[in-house]
Amino acid sequence: MPTKQSIVDQKVTELAQLTPQLSRAMANTGKELNSNAIIGDRNWALNTLALLIGMGDMDDQLQVYVKAATDSGATDNEIQDVLNLASIYTGNPRAVNAARAIAPYLKQESDRLRPNVKEELINVGDHETMVWDNHAAGFPIILIHCLALDHRTWREVYPELAKTGARVIAYDIRGHGWARNAPVTKDLDQLAQDLHQLLVQLDIKQADIYGASYGGAVAQAFATAYPEATRSLALIATGLKGFPVLAQRAVAAEKDGMAAQVAESLIRWFTPETIARNPWEVRYGRECVLHISVANWAAAWRAMAAGDATETAGALKMPVLALGGQQDASAIPPIMQQLAAAYPNSKLVSLDPGTHMMPMEQPQAVAEQLTKFYQTVEQNNFQKD
Missing domain, CATH: 3.40.50.1820 (Alpha/Beta hydrolase fold, catalytic domain)
Structure with missing residues (x-):
């Protein structure tokens, strides 16, 4: 009977055949992905934010990737776009929960750019x-x-x-x-x-x-x-x-x-x-x-x-x-x-x-x-x- 480790090894081998880059990225704890990615830091952060919303991750990770996105030049409009798309693909409850988690950032930007608007x-x-x-x-x-x-x-x-x-x-x-x-x-x-x-x-x-x-x-x-x-x-x-x-x-x-x-x-x-x-x-x-x-x-x-x-x-x-x-x-x-x-x-x-x-x-x-x-x-x- 195959062991748990052998099953993992088999999956890793299959992954390597299917997508060598992802296999190497996982093996190197993300170093390959970060250094060789062509989507850019801003899109990387926005994509990650969308994935976290889709998974229902409402903890500190959302705040981390909102900050990563804004540090890379993303605007509040672009982050709002991610929330809007999330409501379509992951359902309104998760999008609303994410909006609540991100609300302090959105309010800060709204107050800065559109005071009392x-x-x-x-x-x-x-x-x-x-x-x-x-x-x-x-x-x-x-x-x-x-x-x-x-x-x-x-x-x-x-x-x-x-x-x-x-x-x-x-x-x-x-x-x-x-x-x-x-x-x-x-x-x-x-x-x-x-x-x-x-x-x-x-x-x-x-x-x-x-x-x-x-x-x-x-x-x-x-x-x-x-x-x-x-x-x-x-x-x-x-x-x-x-x-x-x-x-x-x-x-x-x-x-x-x-x-x-x-x-x-x-x-x-x-x-x-x-x-x-x-x-x-x-x-x-x-x-x-x-x-x-x-x-x-x-x-x-x-x-x-x-x-x-x-x-x-x-x-x-x-x-x-x-x-x-x-x-x-x-x-x-x-x-x-x-x-x-x-x-x-x-x-x-x-x-x-x-x-x-x-x-x-x-x-x-x-x-x-x-x-x-x-x-x-x-x-x-x-x-x-």
Whole structure:
């Protein structure tokens, strides 16, 4: 009769034949796995966290691997994604227990990044949008994100603006994020109407409107349609008008699909060094491009391509900050200069370094400029160039 040890030896031999790497890794107490793995420390920690949740391990190991994941650059959003997937594959009870165990970390990150923020879905007519709203007593700031992304674009800028005491609101544009199932975008005027409806729902009569790239195009359309509701404009890495090349990006996706748009988008958005490091903003941007539908991507690019504030900008008298970047490959410095020159009460600021995704790649510098702008408008001390 075979002994227990002989059975173990037989299983080890079978394992070695089936997967030599795992056999060596186990024999070397994990040293082979750790030194030869190609998935990277962050993914390794997140995968381990998922396995522990699946096994129902609610002890110290969960805390260990949450820390390992965050030490390797994982964000609270990515850890939340693991919990969300766990609820599907391991059942809600284990996911809920894991969420309770991880709750101190999630609350710490929430308090740091979204102080006193209520995350809620708001109905704006024909769809719902996700909103971050800190419900502060100060004058409202509305943050409008870039094309293909969502309200999380402002992840690192939001807490800095909240320090001003402003009521800071970030939301998802139609066709993006939680608003991805909305009827397809027609034009910038429709997006301006969506924002107006959001302000009505939030009982906000007037706000400072800050938009980046596509969000800047929406902000200009909103200010044109609702000047009385716009105390000031901050236009980040955006243009005064659209160009035919923008519509070509819609055609490219319709022809080749979204995966083919990833590399060009990242190269246009970030520096090569940042792409190589693959921090959260690059990972987030990559996945957003992959997950947006071709229809929503194409509609957004066509809406921005058709936008043109050339004739209307001169009539808008509110303070305008044109915030550009020296390394921006899209809203290049001459485009930002043209934008600033079109508004009669504007100031041009150019960041160096400054890229197209400045709110994510240079968040501290962006937050500093937006905070300064907000304070000068609050104090009625804004001075144009």
